[in-house]
Structure formats: structure tokens, C-alpha cells
Amino acid sequence: MIALRVRQDAPPVEPIVAVRRSAPTHGGPMRRLTMEKVMAQTLAADEVLRGPHVLEYPYRRSLGPVLGRFFGGLQEHRLLGIRMRSGKVLVPPQEYDPQTGEALEEFVDVGPGGEIVSWSWVSKPRPKQPLDRPFAFALIRLDGADTTLLHAVDAGEESKLSVGARVTPRWAEEPGGGILDIACFELEG
Template sequence: MPESDVLIAPLVIEYPFSRTTGPVIGAFFTALREGFVVGVRAADGRVIVPPVEYDPVTAEELTEIVEVGDAGVVTSWCWVAEPLDGQPLDGPFAWALITLDGADTPMLHAVDTGGDPARMATGMRVRARWRPVRPEGEDPDADDGVRYREGHILDIECFEPEESGAGTAGGAH
């Protein structure tokens, strides 16, 4: 077939909609931006963190938002000796299931022990290390190289062992 006989039909694939996070997940992300953590209370009284919209056992809709602590206990963990691109820390760290104070379910997050796997243990206490808050009046589009809180799970940069004395307070709310 000669080139002039080739039919061309341009196609642009678009997704002209946006998705809202909803009242439960939206409350979780808003709390993270403000420097604290929330979960949701199930009908049986369990507090689930991160919150879900429906009870994983009964499928009942969940709406009662509950504040929990930004520290907790490691229930399980694995060591990452050589982090991959896109992981939350550049040096060796642990992925851990952490049950925050006031929660009944663990959440997955990174734990920074300064690269020392001997400082990691099941049952140890850890505390959130928060991203800084963007200074008042600073242009949100300015790139100063600092990652500020924005309502994202990585507003908690990682967790750190409590006995290290490291970590910063989450902030007022």
C-alpha cells in the first residue's frame, strides 16, 4: 500500500475526572498534614489505622474518626540493606508493621535506625519523624529542596526508635 493511502486516526487517551478521597481517607490525609494520626472505630470497638471506609470483617460502613498516637510498637519487621529508588530512605532501614498507641491494627512504614539492624527488634517502641511544616507565606511552588507536609503518608518521613531520643513532635492541632 503506498504511503499516501495509509489511514491515520489520532487518538488521545484522557481521564477527564478527579477522585476525591472521601471523608475517611480525607480525614487521615488532613491529619497527617497537620502532624497527627487518625484511625476509624469499627462496630466492635477496634480502632483501624490507616482508616478504611468499610469494616474488613463485617463490611459495615465506618465513619467514627479517632485520634491515635504517633508512637507505637513494632509487631513485625524486615531489614532493607540496599534501598531501591523511590523508597522512603536512602540508607539501610526496616519496613515494619507498627501498632500505634490507641490503635488495634498495625500500619506499614519505614523505621530509621541509622543503618544499624541491631537497633531493630520486635516489640520495640518507635516514634514518627515528621516532615517540616511549610513556613507561613512561603510560595508553595518554590523549590527549596525541602519536602514539606502535604497530606500524604510520607508526611511521616519514617519512624525512629524511642530510646534514641530522636524524632520531633508532630505539631499542634
């Protein structure tokens, strides 16, 4: 299909079929690593080299006029929603009405308390998660809001959680800009 230009005068070379595994970290007997073996998927999993590949970047997100206010509000311990054309209140606020696509601009104070709509218990938190002890990721409907906000709830143990449980934000000691300016939510009372 594609016109090819292949060099015809490449020097002759002898194929080899065995590759010695001689590197200290991969000791052990010599193995035959022919491509036939490879393609027949008979290469044992431990024969294929593996290594960590980490992609990491500190993206800087331009917030625009709506999320800019929302995140600014968090630094003043205020929670803002925005009113849709239908009258419902979106939290977090969005720039455009998800139903009609219109630009939105009527901010509404919501919370700070709210109730759990659903949750998932995290018994073994991973390094970058908001808390270093077991916690719940919960969908929280803040008072005055018609949508839910996803955040961590520091409840100690799962048995204390229920649908409808009241929660309130615990503010970060040092606001850094971002959703973790709410350190997490905690059960009221």
C-alpha cells in the same frame, strides 16, 4: 472455525533465511535467524532484542471522607484511626468495616508513638524508597490501634530493632499530601 477471507492473488515472493546483523550497536558476525531456530529456543539470549520500557504516571487519588481526614490529619501531625463495629480501631482508617461491611465514621486519635510488630531490613534501598540509607520496613501498631501501619523505620542498623521496640514518627519538613508526610518512624529515646 472462523470463515476466512484470504487474498489469493498476492504476488509471489522468495523467502529469505538470513538476516544480517549490521547495526553498529550489534556488530559481530552474520547470524542465521530462522524462525525454526527461534522456535526451537536455540536463539541465544543475547540475540533477542531487549530494551527498557518505563510506565510512569502521577495518578491523582480521590480520598473520600475517611482517608481525606487521615491524610489531612498527617498535615497537622495527628494520627487518626476509626472504630469498627467490634470496637477495634483500624489504622489507617477505612470507609467500610472489613468484618461487617458497614460504613464507619467514629474517628479516634492514636499514637503518635507505637511499637514494632514485625520488620524486614532493607540493606540496599532502591531509588524511590523512603530513605536513602539502610532502613527497616516495619509493621507498627500505634498506641490505641488494633491494626498495624506499614512504614519505614530509620534505625541505623538492624541490631537495634526488636519486636516490641518503641517508635515515634518523624514528620516531613514540607508536607506534600500522602503517607510520606510521615517521613519515617524512629526509635524512641
